[in-house]
Amino acid sequence: MVCAYKKCNKDLSEDMSRVEVRTILPKSLSKALKSKFFVDWKTSGEASFHQECWDVILKSSRSWKKKPNIPHISGEEKILIKEAAKTAEFFNSVEHIKKEAKRVAKMISSARHCVAFTGAGISTSAGIGDYRGKSGKWTKMDQESIDVSSVFEHGDGEPSRKKMKTEETKNEEDEEGSDDYEEEDGVPYESLRPTYTHEALKKLLELGNLKYIISQNGDGLHTLSGIPQDKISELHGNVFAEKCERCGKQYDRPYYVMDDIGSQYFEELEDYRKTDVKKPAYAVKCERCGLSHRTGKKCEDKKCRGYLIDTIINFGDMLEDRIFDGAMDNATECDVMLCLGSTLKVAPASDLVESIMDKGRLVICNRQPTHLDKECSKQGRDGLPLGCRIFGDCDFLMKEVMAAVLTDTELKTWEAGSVDRRIKYDSMRVKQQD
Incomplete structure (x- = not known):
């Protein structure tokens, strides 16, 4: 692998500090224009750089006047770099991570009440995608809605947003063989297995070094690894857990419990005003999220027999008080918090992390910047950082x-x-x- 900055073009190994990005390339790109670019973009729009080379590229893309010692980037490529910067993932050198890992281990071992806060980034190595990485779900959706072709045709302006296609247009393109709307097959939830990070947190809990886990993930991998229910708050639910909407009794299942058909029915009605999906008899539209939480089964208590619902918190849903209170209590007690695989953008979950800022040490490990990065570098009386900020993969750090x-x-x-x-x-x- 070599650096994508053409003025560098030197070897770039995974041991080095680096930056990986993904931009949106126009469907047609002339060889003449591409030859003028300072970045050797892959056909997928991806590119990898030495940290210092990316800094030069980014600085140059934000300058509209020619300056000495920095490349004069064309307006077209500035647009590509601007979009790429939104997806940038950073990786510290192997040497740096190994050094910082020893500091983190000391923090964990000396902590009175260490808490782990986990996000989608700890499950990517299990086969489930994240949301805001360069290949994340929200990133792809955002990039698919942007059209840069007009900018390249006229040489100026900003990328336009594509109009959402109607259901009729979608059906017409499907008949013509278009794969624009082809749904990607993900790894079935039942096939997912705990990653090294999941297992490391379970081991630290056994050793007494870790007291509690607060998780934004609904994939069930923490509980599968053996984390007991009284040691975790799964803020956004668990796709392997359902509960009775009448008596509240919870059932932990070995299979994915959600009824996606009912939710698809209500979602398509909302988006297209019509649907070919047959509404399940038990499905009921949630007033908050607009989807269906019922799973199709009933409470096993013969005196109750209420409908069972999934525990997943969708956009618009409220967090469960009991679960959030457990997370809040442990965040309040926390003196060292390990934030692993989260961009810390989703409230009120991220508020729990902010609660430690004035009284404890903060460790953050993921590939993208967060608004709390500076909190990790606050200095103690010895002049050394109280916390630790590591850019990279959680599995590597935890090893x-x-x-x-x-x-x-x-x-x-x-x-x-x-x-x-x-x-x-x-x-x-x-x-x-x-």
Whole structure:
């Protein structure tokens, strides 16, 4: 791999500090125009740079006057760089992460009440996508709505937003063989297994170094790894848990419980005013999120027999008081918080992280900047940072942290146990029978 900055074009290894981005390329791009670019964009719009090279590119793209020692970038490429900057993912060097991991291990070991706050980034290595990375769900949706062709045709202006296609247009294109609306097949939730980070947090909990987990994830991987219910707040629910809408009794299942058909019915009615989906008899539209939470089953208590609903919190839904209160209580007690795989943009979950700023140490590890990064670098009396900010993959960081927390023998034994743990996970997941 080489740096995409053409004036550099030197080797770029995964051991180095680097930046990875993705932009939106026009459907037709002449070789003559492409040859004038300072970035060697891949056909997918992706590019990787040395940190210092990306800094030069970004600085140049924001300058409208020619300046010495920086390239004069064309208006067309400035648009590409502007869009790329929205997706930028940063990676510290391997050497830096190893050094910082030892500091993090000491923080965890000396903490009175260490809490982990986890986001989608800890599950990407399990096979589930994130939301705001360069290949994230929201990033793709946003980029698909932008048209840069007009900018390239006229040489100025801003990219325009594409009009959303109607259901009729969609059907016409489907008949013509268009794959614009083809839905990507993700990994079935039942096939997902805990990552190294999930298992490391479970081990730290067993050792007593970690007291509690606050998670934004609904994939069920924390509970599958063995985290007990009284040690975790799954703020946004769990796709393997359903509860009775009448008596509140919860049922933990080995299969995905959500009824996507009912939600699809209401979603298509809202978007297109019509749908070919047959509404399930039990489906009821939620007044807050507009979808259906009912799963199609009923409470097993014969005296109740209320409808079961999923526990997932959709946009518009309210967090469950009991779960949020547990998270708040532990955030209040927390003196070291590990924020792993989250951009900290979703409130009120992110408010829990902010609550530690004046009384504890903050560790953040993910690929993108957050609004709390500066909090990690606050200095203590010794002049050293109280917290730690690491850009990169959570699994890599946690491998180094565990190597510092455990002895060589303990680490070897624990990691070797992953085979047996995987067998156990497999036995705890089955696909729901139709």
